[in-house]
Amino acid sequence: MATFLPDQSARTFTTLRNRTLAIGKRIEEAERQQRWFENLNYPDRTQLELALAGDPASEFVFNVDTAHIPLIKRYGGRTFEAVVGHCGRGGRGDPPGPVFAFEGTHPKELKVTAALALKGQGYADRGEITVISDGAECLKRLAGMLPQPVAHILDWFHISMKVQPLAQLAATVPKHISNFENRVEKIRWRLWNGQAGRALALIARVRRDVSKDTVPSIWAHRADKLLETLQIYIRRNKGSVVNYAERYRDGKRVSTAPAEASVNRLVAKRFVKKQQMRWSRTGAHYLLKVRASVLNGDLSDRTKYEVPKQPIPGNIARFISPTPPLLKVA
Structure with missing residues (x-):
């Protein structure tokens, strides 16, 4: 500067x-x-x-x-x-x-x-x-x-950031809701391996199980909102979810x-x-x-750009730099 x-x-x-x-x-x-x-x-x-x-x-x-x-x-x-x-x-x-x-x-x-x-x-x-x-x-x-x-x-970073709150919420899961933490890890594994369709199906099943609770609770409402956010995000970008595990093993960016x-x-x-x-x-x-x-x-x-020089056609070049005539032998 x-x-x-x-x-x-x-x-x-x-x-x-x-x-x-x-x-x-x-x-x-x-x-x-x-x-x-x-x-x-x-x-x-x-x-x-x-x-x-x-x-x-x-x-x-x-x-x-x-x-x-x-x-x-x-x-x-x-x-x-x-x-x-x-x-x-x-x-x-x-x-x-x-x-x-x-x-x-x-x-x-x-x-x-x-x-x-x-x-x-x-x-x-x-x-x-x-x-x-x-x-x-x-x-x-x-x-x-x-x-x-x-x-x-x-x-993958944005996908993981939407799954991580669910993993943290699993630490306070009510006793009558079983296997919530394992199912969240399955969702993460399916997305990591590019199985977007199977991940969406599992998210829908987990949302149904959470909504079966007859007594409304703050935990169930929070879990359903996080699952809904992840579901909408994956559904909108389903075609862009790839096999991240394969790319990671090949040394490519994810x-x-x-x-x-x-x-x-x-x-x-x-x-x-x-x-x-x-x-x-x-x-x-x-x-x-x-x-x-x-x-x-x-x-x-x-801050500067040099314009590339274009080749001059032969007929124009003769006018710009004409060749001298041949000397005549006396």
């Missing part, structure tokens, strides 16, 4: 804010030039490739998540969404790849950002493409914007943990938790661009 903000000791925060947003605008303009001069519309792959065992680097993984930022009151509304994610190659434990962030969930912005991220990872119409998200509709649409076929996976961590670094501390300020959409968009570039360490490269 010192390269672009030489006067770090600004007298007012307004000066520092305006300079930072100006850098974000330069990044946006450089990205627009790259979109214009480079062909980022990758064709769909007509031939599927065989999965190579022990080669997680052949997979391009998008870890994406959304965050809510407080909106300035005069613009109407309370919050607006921002998208934060990573695009990288490799398996579980490998670097997740550069982070990208922008305001809004517009399909065009999602598509172009994903195309730029694929180009940065060296995508050349080969390799598997996987999108891992929490099941938000705007992020599920991202899978349809990428070169097909694309696999969309529901984040959660959006890198995106969750980036949300905390980019959005939560700056926009929500530590400094509870209200933002305009444009200001948040430019600031997210700058903060993502600083985290990636490529701020100076992202």
